[in-house]
Amino acid sequence: MRTRRGGCRISVVVTVLVLVTLVSPGAFAQAGGRDVTGDILANRDVTLSGDAVVRLTGGVTTYTGVIGGEGVFTVGGTGTLVLVKNSDFTLPADRRRQKIVTVGGNHPVTTIENPDPPAVIVQRGATLQYGSGSGGDGVLGHFVQAPGVSLNTLNHRVDGTLDLAVHRAVSLGVISGAGLVKQRRGTWPGIELPGTHPFSGTLYVGTGADYGSVNYLTAMPNVRKVVNQGSFIHNAPDAEVVTDAADIYSQYYGNDINFHTWGSGVVRMSGVYSWSDNGSDTDPALSEPARNFATVPHRDNKRGINIEGATVTWGDGTNNRFFLPGNENTVYINLHAERNGTRSVLTFDYNGPVTLDAPISGGRYHDTMADVGRGDVVIAATRGNAVTFTAPQNYDGDTTIGDGASLRLGDGSPQGDSSLLPTGKIVDNGELIVQNAGQGARLARIGGKGAVTQAGPATTILTGELTYTGRTTVKAGTLAVTGGSLAASAAVDLPAAGTKLDLTRSDDPTVNNLSGAEGSTVAAGRALTVRATTATTFGGTLNATGEVTKTGAETLTLTGKHTTPDSAWTVGEGTLALAGSVQARQLAVAPAGTLRSTGTVQAAVDNAGTVEATGLTVRGAYTQRPGARLTGTRLTVTGAVQLAGTFAPSSAQGPGVLIDNQGTEPVRGTFEGLPEGAGITYHGGDGNDVVLTGGSGPVRSDTATPHGASVSRSGALWWVGVAAAALVLLTAVVFLVRRRARAGK
Structure with a gap:
């Protein structure tokens, strides 16, 4: 019995020692x-x-x-x-x-x-x-x-x-x-x-x-939560990142969050700064998220941000719970500069859509619009980071949009228009979207590798140095370029009817890889250059008072009607595929260019390159220069016809009218290597049509010969002789085979 009790006493002691070891000194x-x-x-x-x-x-x-x-x-x-x-x-x-x-x-x-x-x-x-x-x-x-x-x-x-x-x-x-x-x-x-x-x-x-x-x-x-009734001051030393992930609540008018950093220090806020209209000191809460945006008695839900020459990030890239829900009536954001010149930087870093409904400005506390903000804004390069501004912004610095991110100005409603001050640059490596409904925006100096999209009915004006290399899209309304150029933009697309790209006051009205829907418009002033480095189709209308030039090695297909009576069109290089119509002063095809058309050109056509005509109608004169080429099945001309260069029929080409010359003047000149009577007549039809006859010799395509060479009449007769000799030899072989067969029988 003593041994058993002794064993019990030892067990109790061990248990107590274990508890002492496991329980913290504070708990003990x-x-x-x-x-x-x-x-x-x-x-x-x-x-x-x-x-x-x-x-x-x-x-x-x-x-x-x-x-x-x-x-x-x-x-x-x-x-x-x-x-x-x-x-x-x-x-x-x-x-x-x-x-x-x-x-x-x-x-x-x-x-x-x-x-x-x-x-x-x-x-x-x-x-x-x-x-x-x-x-x-x-x-x-x-x-x-x-x-x-x-x-x-x-x-x-x-x-x-x-x-x-x-x-x-x-x-x-x-x-x-x-x-x-x-x-x-x-x-x-x-x-x-x-x-x-x-x-x-x-x-x-x-x-x-x-x-x-x-x-x-x-x-x-x-x-878990912070109740801020005063000034919640955040600071980061040089080269350090200070993170605050708490949700912050205010309960009365007059509170703010202030930011200070030193050197390359950063403060990152990843919670939400909200009003609290119920709950307790230990558990503040908001009854309805919309109350962050509604004006309440005594402005009790007014709260603010003062960034004092600091570098601040809202969000940590892992969610899209926006830090500051509110509008100009309920929140304010001030960007200030330090006396030594250090400016503020505010970064948005989310992985989904967020909306800022208040202006970023630079006044003192609640009087935020008394001065402009002194700093820059960054939309972090986080995939899915889609930030919308629904108030005119009032900061003087740069706006940077990271790769994979987007910044939208305006939410499409009349009360949700936004803009940026023209004093700063826009570094666009993602996508800049302008969606204003009532008040247009004027944006200056856009660079980067990103895209620009016009998506609202209000006109957006781009000006200054435009060096961004991404796509330009006009989904709605008008995008105007004043004193700048879209020449660096990789492509221009107008995917909806009623959209317009206005280049009438552009310094260099050049667009790349143009595409668009029927009912869209590209308007230019003295000149318009369309460069095609990929094949595109534009179904809208091109307007210009000066020259319209197609450049680039690839094909631009036009399906709409283009009324430019004072303009000279030039196909400088690549192919202009015309399925619609062009009214112009002249259309010239340069040696490196090709006009492929089933449509109508209401102008004189001067061909020094290639015209592929399959039902093309030229309401004017047609001139083909030496070294140029005509191919296709039918060309209708209402003016004078002057021919040189070559003709290359299609594989299914047969006898018939090649050029329906509806003018009164006879055809002048001939195709190289195809004189009158060599399977072709230049006086056919009503006396001045160009007709393939298939008579005294075949008409050959020049694609079987070196560029610029032709097939002569004597060469054609030589081929006829070779064919006849081959037929005689074949007959002799058949005769010998039949004779040997009878002998064997």
Whole structure:
């Protein structure tokens, strides 16, 4: 029996040791420690010699003593303990392990490594209040000085409420727990938050909080929500990224988030900054998302952003929960420049569509439109990052659109128009879409490898240096180019009827790889050049007062009607396939060009290259130059016909009218190698048509001979002789075979 009891005693001891090993020092202290409730109630000073706990029993207890010694101080029970004097104690030596590390030389940055366990614990249901709010600023702390910051080495665990009613900067060491840390309104300067905090509760910023600085880093990856009733100030040291992923709520008018960074530091916000019209301090909420956009009494839902020469990112590329839902009535965004000239940069980084309904400007606080914003805006190169602006923007810097991203100006509604100031450049490596319904936009200096799309009924004007190399698309309304050129744009497409590309005031009216639907229009002034490096079809209308030139080695097919009576058209290179009609002063085909047509040219045609006519009608004269070529089945001409060069019939070509000369003048000239009577007559039909007769010799295509060569009449007769000799030889062979067969029989 003694042995069994002894075994039981050993088992109990082992169990206790295991529990001591598994439970954190803070949790162990919550379960026990010296009870100092009586000392606290009696306002006696307390000297810790290990862990101590005060057990509140409701109401408010104001403590005028001080706490010293070594240990952990725990506030438990229910009610509020108010400290009006500063206390200084430390953890026992065997629990101290954290290191304060400062690096950076002239720009020192301090971090806390391997943090100590909590020295101040506020249990669930209890409230610890620092300061009376009216003068007494009692704080529990043991401070060490680092460059630019005084660090509290007493780390805090808050599962209940820590109420900060002090009028000086407060450091709480490393914060853990899941309760509420609340800094009251009107208690400047606020909380300093150096270190990485495991705290997963709610942070209430009543007046101010410093989330990072030029001298230290802050991270609170587990914070659920922040209530911001004052200025939530974010900062990042040089070469560091400070991230705040919390959802932030405001409850009354007059709060903002301010950003400061040093050097290449970046602050990244990946939560949502929203109004809260219900819930509690520990669990703020918004009853309806639309209330972020509605004006409410006293403008209680007005909140703002001040970027003070800082580099800031909204979103982390993993979702599309937009950081600042609101419009010009409920939010403001100010981009400022530092005195040393450092300008602000605001980046949007989402993986889906988001909308900014407020202007980015540069005034002071709520008077945001009093000055322009001093900074740049970036749409990050994250696939699916689709940002829409629905208000006119008022910042003076550049706008950059990353590869795979898009920026849309306007949402297609009359109240959702947007624009950019012409003072900055647009670096477009993704897609810029303009979708204004009422007020047109004027955009200057667009570069990059991205695309530009006109998608709204209001006219968009592009001006200045246009060097972007992506596609230009006019889906709706009019896109006008004034004082610039689309010559660098890889392709131009007008996919809908009623769309228009206006190049009448363009410096260089050149478009590449033009395509479009019936009912679309391309209008140019003195000249229009269409370059085809890929085969395209344009079913709309080309208008120009000057020359229209087709260049590029590939085929441009025109199916519409083009009325340009004062213009001279030139097919400089490649193929112009005309299925519709062209009215012009003249149409010239250069030596490297080809006109392939089943349509109508209401102009004189001057062919120095190739004309492929399969039902082509020329309402004017047709002149074919030496070295030029005509191929096809039928050409109708109403004016004078002057021939030179060659003719190449199609494989199915037979006798019949080749050129129906409806003019009164006889045909002048002949095709090279095809004189009158060589299977062709230039006086056929009504006396002045060009007709293939198939008479005294075949008409051959010049494609069987070197370019520019022809087949002579004597050469044709020689081929007839060869054919006759072959027929005689074949007859003799047949005769011999039959004779031998009879002999064998």
